[in-house]
Amino acid sequence: MTARLPALLADPAPSERRLWLTGGRLFDGTGSAVRERASVLVEGGRIARVAEGETAAPEGVETIDLAGATLMPGLTDAHAHVGVSFPTPSIEHGAEPLLPGTPAHFLAAELRRALQMGITTMRDVGSYGDLVVEARQAMRYGAFQGPRLLTCGRIVSPTAPGGRFFAGMYREADGVDDVRRAVREQIRYGADFVKVMTTGARSVELEDPGPAQLTRDELHVLVEEAHRLGYRTCAHCEGLAGTELAVEAGIDTIEHGMYLNQRPDLLEQMAANGQVLVPTLSFLHYTAREGEWTPLLTDLGRHNVEQAQLTVAAAHAAGVRLAMGFDYEPLHEAANELLRMIEAGLPARDALVAATSGGAYALGIDAHVGTIEEDKAADLLAIDGDPLTEPAAVCDPARIRLVLRLGAPV
Ligand SMILES: [Zn+2]
Numbered sequence: 001m002t003a004r005l006p007a008l009l010a011d012p013a014p015s016e017r018r019l020w021l022t023g024g025r026l027f028d029g030t031g032s033a034v035r036e037r038a039s040v041l042v043e044g045g046r047i048a049r050v051a052e053g054e055t056a057a058p059e060g061v062e063t064i065d066l067a068g069a070t071l072m073p074g075l076t077d078a079h080a081h082v083g084v085s086f087p088t089p090s091i092e093h094g095a096e097p098l099l100p101g102t103p104a105h106f107l108a109a110e111l112r113r114a115l116q117m118g119i120t121t122m123r124d125v126g127s128y129g130d131l132v133v134e135a136r137q138a139m140r141y142g143a144f145q146g147p148r149l150l151t152c153g154r155i156v157s158p159t160a161p162g163g164r165f166f167a168g169m170y171r172e173a174d175g176v177d178d179v180r181r182a183v184r185e186q187i188r189y190g191a192d193f194v195k196v197m198t199t200g201a202r203s204v205e206l207e208d209p210g211p212a213q214l215t216r217d218e219l220h221v222l223v224e225e226a227h228r229l230g231y232r233t234c235a236h237c238e239g240l241a242g243t244e245l246a247v248e249a250g251i252d253t254i255e256h257g258m259y260l261n262q263r264p265d266l267l268e269q270m271a272a273n274g275q276v277l278v279p280t281l282s283f284l285h286y287t288a289r290e291g292e293w294t295p296l297l298t299d300l301g302r303h304n305v306e307q308a309q310l311t312v313a314a315a316h317a318a319g320v321r322l323a324m325g326f327d328y329e330p331l332h333e334a335a336n337e338l339l340r341m342i343e344a345g346l347p348a349r350d351a352l353v354a355a356t357s358g359g360a361y362a363l364g365i366d367a368h369v370g371t372i373e374e375d376k377a378a379d380l381l382a383i384d385g386d387p388l389t390e391p392a393a394v395c396d397p398a399r400i401r402l403v404l405r406l407g408a409p410v
Pocket of ligand 1: 079081125327
């Protein structure tokens with residue numbers, strides 16, 4: 001299903017500039033081969049025309065020469081904790097403590113930076129307080145430019161230790177009526193989709209990621225309520241019991257899902273149903289880092305990295321659609337996840353598809369963004385060189401030639 005569109009409604013007014021992007025290679029995000037010489041006409045914030053070969057510029061346009069660069073769709077980070085993963089200053093003893101409104105300015109600065117890195121869409125899968133909807137509104141009304149933001153509002157979770165560890169990020173709900181109400185509350189709040197914890201988290205020592213945390217009935221009601229109202233669903237899934245419930249209930253995107261390589265039948269179902277996997281390798285690598293977590297969690301982290309890498313390869317082989325989700329900080333470095341997926345065996349072209357059209361599909365906005373095709377929004381990124389042979393270029397600010405957000409150069 002396509003998503004309801006509060007996030008697109010929150011887009012700023014598109015640029016009125018007419019741009020002719022020419023002379024570069026074109027990776028259109030669909031997965032088809034790179035076109036060596038192509039030109040793109042941008043009008044009214046949209047892609048008005050994609051032309052092959054040597055074509056004269058239309059009358060009255062601004063020409064942007066992309067010789068030596070590759071033009072591609074803007075990137076989507078499908079798994080970000082937007083209101084959490086931005087740097088704030090560490091305050092020295094005796095210095096003035098942060099005022100309540102100051103972090104919002106740091107978030108705005110980080111979102112600007114993320115957009116400068118070509119991340120034109122970001123899906124917030126859980127934050128504290130109202131920072132994310134406030135930033136979304138500020139961008140809509142023109143305060144600053146950043147990626148298009150979609151948010152889940154609060155994460156719906158059964159009563160669990162995580163509710164204590166991440167107090168304020170969860171809406172704990174138990175029983176079908178409470179779950180239904182929790183879904184409606186998120187929509188009331190302005191959420192673009194609904195997220196649920198089907199299992200515990202590997203970042204919480206008191207949680208066992210093994211068993212499903214909620215009942216089949218609770219999960220089915222959550223999906224039914226969200227889908228009936230036109231909203232997509234996203235599930236935190238670690239252990240296979242919860243992952244299986246999520247696949248069966250028709251959850252649209254499975255987050256983490258690192259043990260899926262052990263269940264080819266579930267991968268097959270996901271591929272058949274068009275359910276997306278967001279592997280979030282970057283955060284898993286972080287949980288495996290010595291000295292950051294309790295020994296129990298570090299051990300689990302190491303195991304999870306191995307499993308998640310196997311799962312990326314198995315999901316790809318099974319034809320499951322993948323989306324790039326960083327799940328780590330700072331937000332503007334999200335394209336590092338692309339390299340992690342390649343490291344796990346995903347061909348560079350497929351990793352780039354996951355970061356562009358895969359993300360748009362995961363968010364249910366693929367009719368609007370994610371590929372370079374006529375009538376799509378002109379959210380575009382041009383990289384010096386060829387990201388298919390040199391994917392690290394996507395992570396290098398010095399290699400970013402151009403970013404457009406709804407046709408406006410950033
Ligand atoms: Zn996460």
